[in-house]
Amino acid sequence: HQFCCSAEDRNIVQKQWSVLWGDTESSKVKIAFGRLILTKLAKEIPEVKELFNKVDIDNPEGGPFSAHCLRILNALDMSINLMDDPEALDSALDHLADQHHDRPGVKKAHFKKIAEILHTGLQQVLDDYNALSWKSCFKGILGKIASKLQG
Numbered sequence: 275h276q277f278c279c280s281a282e283d284r285n286i287v288q289k290q291w292s293v294l295w296g297d298t299e300s301s302k303v304k305i306a307f308g309r310l311i312l313t314k315l316a317k318e319i320p321e322v323k324e325l326f327n328k329v330d331i332d333n334p335e336g337g338p339f340s341a342h343c344l345r346i347l348n349a350l351d352m353s354i355n356l357m358d359d360p361e362a363l364d365s366a367l368d369h370l371a372d373q374h375h376d377r378p379g380v381k382k383a384h385f386k387k388i389a390e391i392l393h394t395g396l397q398q399v400l401d402d403y404n405a406l407s408w409k410s411c412f413k414g415i416l417g418k419i420a421s422k423l424q425g
């Protein structure tokens with residue numbers, strides 16, 4: 275159950291992540307952040323858009339897409355919070371890998387792009403964004419979720 279980022283990276287990432295969710299309306303912040311990164315992904319890789327037809331990406335402010343944005347951000351939140359428990363993290367990420375493997379058309383390249391988008395976004399909202407720690411933790415988390423996908 276070896277995880278790729280160091281204990282220090284994990285501490286930094288968990289601390290910086292927690293700064294974002296002090297607000298009482300953290301779900302709204304999560305939805306807005308999710309909407310931002312997913313619409314950016316669909317804009318930069320147009321083939322992605324139709325993969326989110328069932329959650330109605332054409333109405334990004336609507337209920338189905340907002341709920342989808344919250345699911346993604348909650349999964350990311352769970353993963354970051356589980357970084358101190360490698361066994362549970364591994365099993366959570368394995369489950370997410372299966373869920374994405376089951377969606378035809380989802381590719382490793384999409385995860386590479388969303389990693390870039392996340393880095394840019396977090397850099398904008400965190401004053402003391404530690405790029406190296408985030409890169410190394412996201413490499414582990416996103417790499418595992420994408421591990422069962424094709425290129």
Ligand code: HEM
Pocket residue numbers: 322325326328329345346347349350370373374377380381384385388416419
């Ligand atoms: C930041 C990394 C990501 C996380 C944490 C994440 C998490 C999730 C979660 C929790 C679900 C719901 C699973 C379910 O209930 O079945 C989901 C669904 C989905 N994800 Fe991701 N995801 C991520 C990135 C991506 C990327 C890069 C793609 C590429 C297109 C993608 C495509 C999908 C699709 C197509 C669905 C199904 C949507 C539907 O319900 O119709 N995800 N994801």
